[in-house]
Amino acid sequence: MHDEKPILIVEDEPKLAALMRDYLTAAGYATLCVDNGLQVIPAVRAHDPRLILLDVMLPGRDGMQLCQDLRGFSAVPIIMITARVEEVDRLLGLDLGADDYICKPFSPREVVARVKAILRRGPQLLNTAPPRLVIDEAQYLATLDGIVLDLTPLELRLLNTFARSAGRVFSRDQLLDQIYSDHRVVTDRTVDSHIRNLRRKLEQACPGETPIESLYGVGYRFQLAD
Structure with a gap:
């Protein structure tokens, strides 16, 4: 495994979540899946993931709001996943603190490539002062x-x-x-x-x-x- 810390997959479509999990596992990453927005912040606090794949449309809580809330206490890299292709949504997601954006439908190989690219940036992503x-x-x-x-x-x-x-x-x-x-x-x-x-x-x-x-x-x- 690349690291004991998991990649947190937040996706309410079981088949898609399983597909991303399988490809990431094959690439050597530990994974953790949740399917409801209300589970995300507790999962982050409990498992300290090294990266989050965050779907925008979720039951419980919206991914955009979750991204913003996570940035209130964590610098964990976030890749947002959405079926919306409007440019305004992409910009909004990035403005809220997302590190990257992937639009559905996508290749799971693309997800793995994006994950690797972001994690190659190294620990400097985490060298931000804690928010007041x-x-x-x-x-x-x-x-x-x-x-x-x-x-x-x-x-x-x-x-x-x-x-x-x-x-x-x-x-x-x-x-x-x-x-x-x-x-x-x-x-x-x-x-x-x-x-x-x-x-x-x-x-x-x-x-x-x-x-x-x-x-x-x-x-x-x-x-x-x-």
């Missing part, structure tokens, strides 16, 4: 500079919305759409109250910083110092 903010939506857990933030589920969704687009200015209406999936009618003061509580908890974890900035008459912006 780590959000695990599946576990309802967020840490800042290693400090666990005691957040409500709504505050966690709010923080995740900010973190996905750090530096972007959000209006109150945009934030409401993100944190209330049922589109209930709430007032601007409700958003302000949640942001006030979230800001206080963030500032307790990083004294001297103001991660959430208020822009009078416009909205809010989130940014952590490097």
